[in-house]
Amino acid sequence: MSIVSGDDVKGTVTLHLKDVSWNQALDTILSITGLVKRQVGSVITVMSLEKMKKGEDDRAALEKKEEADRLKEPHITRVVPIAYNDPEELKKNIEDLLKETKDKDAKDTKDAKDSKAASSSGSVTVDKHTRSLIIKATRRDMDSLLRFIERIDKPTEQILIKANIVETTKSTARNLGIQWGGIWGQRIGSQGLYVTPGGTGGSTVPPGSAFTGGYSPNSGVAGMAGQGFGVNFPAAPILGVGPASLGLMFGNIGGNILDLQLNALQKDGKLNILSSPSLVTLDNQTASAENGEDVPFVTPGTSTSPPTVTWKRAVLRLEIKPHVIDGKNIKLTIVVKKDEANYSMAVQGNPPIFVKETKTDLVVADGETVVISGFTKQKKDNAIDGVPGLKEIPVLGWLFKGEGKSESMEEVLIFITPNIMKPQTVVGIQEGA
Numbered sequence: 001m002s003i004v005s006g007d008d009v010k011g012t013v014t015l016h017l018k019d020v021s022w023n024q025a026l027d028t029i030l031s032i033t034g035l036v037k038r039q040v041g042s043v044i045t046v047m048s049l050e051k052m053k054k055g056e057d058d059r060a061a062l063e064k065k066e067e068a069d070r071l072k073e074p075h076i077t078r079v080v081p082i083a084y085n086d087p088e089e090l091k092k093n094i095e096d097l098l099k100e101t102k103d104k105d106a107k108d109t110k111d112a113k114d115s116k117a118a119s120s121s122g123s124v125t126v127d128k129h130t131r132s133l134i135i136k137a138t139r140r141d142m143d144s145l146l147r148f149i150e151r152i153d154k155p156t157e158q159i160l161i162k163a164n165i166v167e168t169t170k171s172t173a174r175n176l177g178i179q180w181g182g183i184w185g186q187r188i189g190s191q192g193l194y195v196t197p198g199g200t201g202g203s204t205v206p207p208g209s210a211f212t213g214g215y216s217p218n219s220g221v222a223g224m225a226g227q228g229f230g231v232n233f234p235a236a237p238i239l240g241v242g243p244a245s246l247g248l249m250f251g252n253i254g255g256n257i258l259d260l261q262l263n264a265l266q267k268d269g270k271l272n273i274l275s276s277p278s279l280v281t282l283d284n285q286t287a288s289a290e291n292g293e294d295v296p297f298v299t300p301g302t303s304t305s306p307p308t309v310t311w312k313r314a315v316l317r318l319e320i321k322p323h324v325i326d327g328k329n330i331k332l333t334i335v336v337k338k339d340e341a342n343y344s345m346a347v348q349g350n351p352p353i354f355v356k357e358t359k360t361d362l363v364v365a366d367g368e369t370v371v372i373s374g375f376t377k378q379k380k381d382n383a384i385d386g387v388p389g390l391k392e393i394p395v396l397g398w399l400f401k402g403e404g405k406s407e408s409m410e411e412v413l414i415f416i417t418p419n420i421m422k423p424q425t426v427v428g429i430q431e432g433a
Contacts, residue, residue, distance in 0.1 A: 006047035009035060073138045075122065080133045080146065085153050087126045087133055093152070094135065094145055098122045101141060157283045157420060159322040159330065164415040165291070168271035274316065274412070280421070283324050290317040295341045297350045314341045314353050322418055328366055330418050335359045338375050338412060366420045375412035 003026075013029055020028075026044075030037055036052050038045045047055075082090060101121045122137030135145060274291055281287035292315025301307040319335040336358050341351040356375055364370055391397045 001042050001044065003044045003046060006045070006051060008048045008051055009046055073140070075136050076139055076142055077134065077136045078142060078146070079127075079130075080135060080149055082131050082133060082149075082153055084155050087128070087131055090149070090152065091124050091126050091133060094124045094133070094148070097145065097148065098124070098137065098141070155423065157324045158280055159283065159324065160419045160421050161279045161281065161287055161320055161322065162276075162417045162419070163279070163289065163318060163320075164276050165274045165316060165318065166271045166413050166415075167274055168411060168413065277318075279320070281320075281322065283322065286319055286321045288317065288319045290315045292316055292339065293341075295351060295353065298348075300348070312353060314339045316412070318414065320416065320418075324420055325363065327420070329363055330366060330420065331361065331363050332370065332416070332418060333359075333361050334370075334372065334416065336372060336375070336414060364418065367417065369415055369417045372414040372416070373411060376410065 011033060013032060015025070015028070017025055017028075026037070029035075030046065034049065035046055036049050038047075038052065098121050122135070122141055124136070125134045126132075127134060133149075135142065137145060275289065277289040279287040279289060292313060294311040295314050297310045297312060299308045299310070315337070316339075317335075317337040319337075321333040323331040323333075325331055338356040340354050340356075342354055343351045345352055358372070358375075360372070362370065386397070
């Protein structure tokens with residue numbers, strides 16, 4: 001530590017100190033002599049109180065003069081092209097920054113002349129044709145604004161969203177299962193370790209040997225389930241072939257395996273794929289897809305006006321808003337609307353529209369599949385078949401007719417798989433000489 005004294009520090013002090021640190025001793029001396037100290041880094045400057053106040057006043061006056069000179073500084077204009085962000089949104093941010101600068105200048109200045117100068121800290125306008133911002137500000141503010149734009153105007157991540165919307169029976173939905181298909185294998189010495197997703201552990205067999213359990217659905221073994229994502233409902237074989245399993249909540253699964261399983265069930269008549277949209281959207285932007293029909297509603301005419309027809313939409317609509325959290329996980333805001341016209345309950349030929357809607361927020365890993373269910377519809381059918389005429393005979397007619405009743409529960413399942421699209425480098429085309 002170094003101590004520097006000013007030319008106004010004079011005099012003699014007699015002290016008798018014991019077991020006192022040097023900084024305590026210095027503070028004691030300054031207190032007795034009416035001096036003060038200022039420390040900058042490892043240097044302590046000792047001076048009189050009057051000289052310190054004069055130095056502070058001089059610095060304040062210098063700062064005020066520099067601020068006044070800055071306010072009088074002429075404005076410069078820059079045209080800044082915006083590559084990725086919305087220029088209108090970016091304009092609002094810059095105007096907020098300029099307003100903060102103006103408020104600070106107005107607070108720091110006191111005389112009317114400086115206040116008038118502070119009221120004009122800059123401006124920004126948008127040129128829609130070139131997607132550019134026209135900024136007018138002082139050179140110091142301009143440098144700060146350009147650095148701000150450079151940090152903000154960056155590419156937005158894109159997310160590929162694959163969806164499969166299927167309609168099936170309640171039993172088939174259960175048979176789809178909650179057990180993900182697939183297996184992970186790793187050679188450890190002379191042994192091979194295989195682990196099935198959602199399992200409780202691994203099993204070792206010699207390399208090249210057959211592996212039973214979740215690896216071979218046809219073996220009749222359900223697999224090493226029990227610690228998976230939820231209740232274990234193994235998938236039922238189709239035409240004697242054990243299908244790949246799926247997850248009813250969420251988990252990692254290959255898109256090809258998912259499509260193969262759904263297509264196999266559709267070919268077997270166990271489900272109907274309503275739609276399989278693939279959507280690409282930007283981070284924090286909503287993507288949507290819908291499938292349905294416009295239902296006509298007829299309003300009867302009067303003696304003075306003809307009947308009128310209005311149309312109402314009865315669609316299955318899917319809205320997804322993704323947000324990339326850390327490059328590996330994605331937050332999804334999912335809204336599903338299912339409006340369905342029920343012609344069996346029509347009133348004057350106009351069917352009521354049953355409305356179902358669900359909204360959920362969840363976080364999944366990149367490439368993870370989410371399944372939304374719960375859109376169910378119960379169907380009851382009653383039919384009487386028999387010999388015409390004879391079946392109408394009271395009581396005895398039951399000898400010539402039969403009654404059939406059927407009941408089924410239909411369910412819509414929505415499989416959603418988001419994938420973060422990796423940025424690709426665009427290589428320019430080299431022209432020949």
